[in-house]
Amino acid sequence: MERDVTPPPDVSCTALAKTFEGGTRAVDPIDLTFEEGQTTALVGPSGCGKSTLLRMVAGLDTPTSGTVEIGGAPPVSTLRQAGLSMAFQDPSLLPWRTVRGNIELALKLARHRADPAEIDQLIALVGLDGFAETRPAELSGGMRQRAAIARALATRPGLLLLDEPFGAVDELTRRQLSQDLPRIWEARGTTAILVTHSVSEAVQLSDRVIVLSPRPATIMDDITIDLPRPRAGPAARSDAATALTDRVFAALSKGMAERSAPMAAQ
């Protein structure tokens, strides 16, 4: 039942918008293309519609208008081939399965063969060695998130969607993970979309940063990160990196100011 690794697709959103049933406008029409093999970070204030955008890309939420195409086809066909993985904002581990069991389930659902050695390797990589046979209830919040990342990587998806994957992880581990993990998906040539609240993380991890305005999300800035890799350590404090970080912050504050102005006027 083993399948080939899906080639990394590009993802294009055309006039993509979402208004929820209650009338909440989460995403205003957005045109955006995620290049194949690139890592793109989405940053934006809390509640601006990042998760909604990601879920529409994954085909889990239906857009109110507009379309998503993954490799030129609607998300459904990628889903059918188990060509993507998503690490959800809440880790969504099944509590009756161990860390290993959760990863194995993903492999089973994606119709992949489970290679025990490879699973062990992944578990070690996210710093969970010794916890393979532990159930989620006995893990900390950050450990659960790491298990969820390992699960998302296990199926070798062509498209990887990460919704604040390091949200509950401490600063040091976070730094470690953001060094180690991208290497895996970059080596595979995966297309990755990463939602994060941390501007420095966005700059460090990605090839491109999209800055979103407060709800409903629109694109405030689209910044190409052409820093040399590896970017950890002193490189993260280079002038070029600082300039890019400042630019992201500037776009974020601009979005905040624009959106709060009409409210203040009311």
Add this chain to the structure above:
Amino acid sequence: MTSLTIHRPIGPAIERRSRAALGPVVGLLVLLAGWEAAGRLLTEAFVLAAPSEVARYLAAEWALMGRALGVTLTNAAAGFVIGNLAAVLLAAVALVWPRSEGVITGLALLVFCLPLVATGPILRVLFGPGPGPQITLAALAVYYTTLIPLLIGLRAAPQSWFDLVRSYGRGRLSTLVHVRAMASLPYLFAGLQIAAPAAFLGAMVGEFTGAQRGMGVLTVRAIRALDVEMTWAIATLATLVSVAVYLAIGAVARRVLLDEPPVILSAPAVTGRRRRRDGWIDASLVLALALGGWAGALWLFDLNPFFAKGPHDVVEALFLAPDAAATRATIGAALAETAIFLIPGYLAGLLAGAALAMLLILVPVLAGTAMPVAIALRSVPIVTTAPLVVLLIGRGALGTIVLVAVMVFFPTFVACLQGLRQAPGQVMSVLDSYAAGPLTRLVRVRIPAMLPAFFAAARMAVPASVLAVTVVEWLATGAGIGSLMALSASLSDYDVLWASVVLVAALSALGYVLVGRVERRVLAIYAPEQLA
């Protein structure tokens, strides 16, 4: 989203275990000592047999008792299996076809509200001698309490688990196998745990109506002979068996599950996001299907019309026949007489349960001891102790009221204590930081947290109290609708019997729905998140 009123026991497992081991032992010893003392004091009064006398009786009559117990257990087990299979099947239909859920639960409630006291004799005529009625009644006694938690359990998973399965391109079958089935297991076990003693009770009630063997037969014999020791021996044995089965299923659940099964407080009245119009459509459908199914069954089985009355017969008997007014008066008087016992007993049981729970939560040490005892006692087939209450308190109104109250008390007490205990920890810490006293916490946080549990118990207590009151009236007091149904069955006055069954079931279901209405009102104010 479906809101849940099922709570997992809280606190670290180890602490829970050791307490759970100590609590019942202490509680049981106190209970036994008090009982023995009372028994010795009252030897002359011929109402109470002390534990030592019961033990002696059981040892002497073990051949008889053991055989009866075996028969009843077999029937109860058969009914248990059939009833729970039906529950699983109905839950599966509701899952595959969500629009049908309202109709399924409505019909299920209506059937659950049929008074066993009357369905017993009717089933006896249908099945003739043999175990048919016992098994059917056992099945009828269990399927509802399994169906409702199962329906909740099958949905009791966060959206993201379903999203996860979908994100790998899998559909409903994978969701069912990998998420829903597993997520519903604790709820299934919790339902089964309540169902086991209920099945035993159902089988016993079935045996009241002319079975040849079984605990129910012995019960009737003991009452007729006013045999104090035998009555107490039967009640003790039924209690022991029920508690043992309850504990056994709990033990199996602990092996299968990671955690203890949640303590079921039963479902909220209406699962969210349903429109009012759907409610009316469902209610009409339930009514139409119930009447159609009833008439259809009579026609299909080609039953003797002298005995088997259809909907039109009941309408005729109540409204069109020359003696319709007399029939209405008879049934109305009986219902009124029953209401006089039922309503005070019901309210007293609810209040006592809630009050004791609140009292105990202020004294945590006591709560730790009383809780396991109460959980175990909740599974006692209280109706089988009906003759005892009559022996103790007499045939007057008080005896019946007390029995109804006891029937309502235990589930309410357990539910309320669970509700009180699971007051959100964070809110509690906020109050701590203001140095709020125990009374403030009780009023501000715990009571609102208890309300959903209280009302869930109040709803389930409606059919339970109707069962209790009709059985007591039938077996002991000879008053009210329970007695009227038994009497009309033995006099072959089938018009009155069927009309009574319809009215009791309808009133009982109506009471359930009304409590649900009050529940929604109160929860909208105190616990809006429960209605989501």
